[in-house]
Amino acid sequence: MALSWKHHALIQALLSRGPMTENDFYSVFSGISGKDPATHRQVLNDTLLKINKELAYVQFELRACQNQYDGKVYYGVVNNVADEQAKLGTKYSVPQIAFYKGVIEAIVQDTATGGCISSIDALHVQLESQQSSQDGQPRVPAAFKTFTMSQKEKTLNDLIKDQWLCYTSNGKIGLGIRSFFDLRSWFHNNVIPSCEVCNEAGVKASVCSNEGCTVRIHYYCLKKKFPQRKGSRDCPGCSSPWPQSEFEEVDYTDLPDQTQATSTNPASRKRSRNIKAEAVEALRSQSETQKEDSSRPATRRRLRSCKTESVGTENETSQSTVPPNIRTRRSNRA
Incomplete structure (x- = not known):
């Protein structure tokens, strides 16, 4: 059965605006369908299922994703092709795509699992680690050798504006919500350790205190794993006590949405209020x-x-x- 105009309107809203917070997406869904998804969960699930059956033909998917920096749930349309060049589209040039890949590699390889690097480190990222899929040799685009610092700064700002990267609460560079949406298969292929609870890549996560243990858990997943304040809080991998400092209450309400914090354009900040x-x-x-x-x-x-x-x-x-x-x-x- 073909999609109705309501399905198309929902898809178009996500494609035109990009990833939406759960509240914004629910507002759009309610305005289009006349149903509150908070009280008509089955209606929402049936709608998403029907949309995804059609989007699967073009290797796209409408799904939810949790932002690892602010703990909020977002909805978006995802490109399931496992290629960062295909995901960035034709807007970015070859050296810009290489620069983006170098930045995300530096972020996910952060041994402290803070999921961020400084702006200086981002601008001076090294690309020698990028390997060719054919011969295993370093693959640095020739055009990148003449990529100036001002071009890097502009590219970095554009990637933040387009939500591929973001500024974290401490002013550093982290992965944008679009990267969390679209690079799921890339995380898996690059063997990024996943969260013990939700099985998503643990880019920003709490790690076991045992140096020989690789278990990591997102901060917002700690409460799911250890719901009792006075109960046992041992690592599910090695049974070592989980660091007590990681259980401090985290309040996400004061953190800005990425749809607002990553753009300096006043028109885009007004966008969420008009949804x-x-x-x-x-x-x-x-x-x-x-x-x-x-x-x-x-x-x-x-x-x-x-x-x-x-x-x-x-x-x-x-x-x-x-x-x-x-x-x-x-x-x-x-």
């Missing part, structure tokens, strides 16, 4: 048109045939005949 209004507008546009047509008297329709007379009388006629809620909408729009 629900735009979604509802799409649903109501047809009914509003019919309502306006039915509320206008026959005299106003006759005025349209006479342009000179209509210009002088249209405002007076509309104010006396159009319902107050429509007059208010127009005055606000003006």
Whole structure:
């Protein structure tokens, strides 16, 4: 069965705006479907299942992903092709893609599992570790050798703006929410240790105090693994006591959303505030048109045939005949 216009509207909202926080996505879903996903969970699940059956033909997927820096859930459309060049698309040049790959490799290889590097380290990232898939030799694009520092700075800002990278709460460079969405297979292929609880790559995670143990757990997964404050908190891998300092309460409410913090464009910051209004507008546009047509008297329709007379009388006629809620909408729009 083909997708309805509601399914297409939901997909288009995610494609045009990029990853949305769970609250924003729920607002769009509610505006389009008329159902609150918080209380109609099955409706949401059925909708996502139907969409993903169709997107699978083009190797895309609509799914949720948890941001490892702020603990929030995001929804987005994911490219399932395991190629960072395909994911970045044609917007970025070959040296820019090589630069991005060098930065994410430096971030995931952070031995402290902080999931971030300084801006200076990002700008001076080395690409010699990038291997060719054919002969195993270092693959550094020739164009990158002439890639200037100013070009790197611009590329870094663009990657942050497009949410491939982000600024963390301590001002360092981390992976953006789009990287968490699209690079799942890349994390697996590069043997990035996964979280013991959710099985996602543990880029920013708490690690076992035993140096010989590789177990790591996301900070927001610690409460799931050890729900009791006074219960046993031993490593599931080596049974060593988990570091007590890692269980300090973490409050994510004061951290900015990446959809706001990663962009300096005022228009993009306003975007999230208009999400629900735009979604509802799409649903109501047809009914509003019919309502306006039915509320206008026959005299106003006759005025349209006479342009000179209509210009002088249209405002007076509309104010006396159009319902107050429509007059208010127009005055606000003006």
